[in-house]
Amino acid sequence: MKRMEEMILAKGKVLPGGVLKVGSFLNQQIDTDLLREIGDEVARLYAGAGVTKVLTVEASGISMATAVGMALRVPVVFAKKHKTSNVDGEVYQARVHSFTHNIDYDMLVSRDYLLAEDRVLIVDDFLAVGAALTGMRELVEQAGAECVGAAIAIEKSFQGSSDKMRAEGFRIESMAVIESMDENGIRFRE
Numbered sequence: 001m002k003r004m005e006e007m008i009l010a011k012g013k014v015l016p017g018g019v020l021k022v023g024s025f026l027n028q029q030i031d032t033d034l035l036r037e038i039g040d041e042v043a044r045l046y047a048g049a050g051v052t053k054v055l056t057v058e059a060s061g062i063s064m065a066t067a068v069g070m071a072l073r074v075p076v077v078f079a080k081k082h083k084t085s086n087v088d089g090e091v092y093q094a095r096v097h098s099f100t101h102n103i104d105y106d107m108l109v110s111r112d113y114l115l116a117e118d119r120v121l122i123v124d125d126f127l128a129v130g131a132a133l134t135g136m137r138e139l140v141e142q143a144g145a146e147c148v149g150a151a152i153a154i155e156k157s158f159q160g161s162s163d164k165m166r167a168e169g170f171r172i173e174s175m176a177v178i179e180s181m182d183e184n185g186i187r188f189r190e
């Protein structure tokens with residue numbers, strides 16, 4: 001998506017360690033025009049997929065997932081990273097290692113919100129090493145539901161996981177795919 005690439009070039013900041021800071025338009029302050037455009041674009045791409053639910057993980061995935069859910073007119077479910085009083089009783093659970101933050105955490109979602117008959121679209125703001133996406137795919141599998149694919153705002157393909165998943169037949173649609181980035185600039189996939 002051209003607009004996403006333009007925003008990354010205009011407002012993103014490349015930090016050491018392959019991290020892109022996008023707090024000014026995606027992660028902390030949210031550009032709502034951009035968000036609406038992302039929702040419409042993802043809805044267009046997955047129009048024929050029969051999506052019944054959007055799944056993301058807290059926290060930064062929720063805004064994009066909501067925009068997508070509104071455009072597709074389906075409910076949005078987000079996995080929690082900590083057990084709270086909202087997630088009691090029966091849950092689906094997946095253990096995830098965050099490479100960026102070097103911690104392990106559990107992703108949890110109530111069994112009430114993912115059903116065997118669901119066709120689930122996974123949405124997230126970043127696809128880096130793919131641990132979060134793999135965890136969410138596990139939750140969908142535990143529910144016996146179908147995962148139709150993933151929609152990602154910013155994919156960092158140089159971190160390796162995304163093309164491997166595509167090669168295995170998993171559909172991933174990213175609004176911007178960064179092939180490389182460093183102090184000399186950011187290069188997008190054509």
Ligand code: G4P
Pocket residue numbers: 018019020021022027057058059060061097098099100101125126127128129130131132133156
């Ligand atoms: P993964 O998302 O592919 O699993 O990779 P990783 O384990 O490295 O990502 C861990 C966290 O770091 C995720 O957020 C992810 O969105 C975020 N992240 C990864 N690469 C970047 C980047 O280049 N820039 C920014 N801004 N974030 C990145 P999280 O820990 O789940 O936190 P939250 O913000 O969603 O609460």
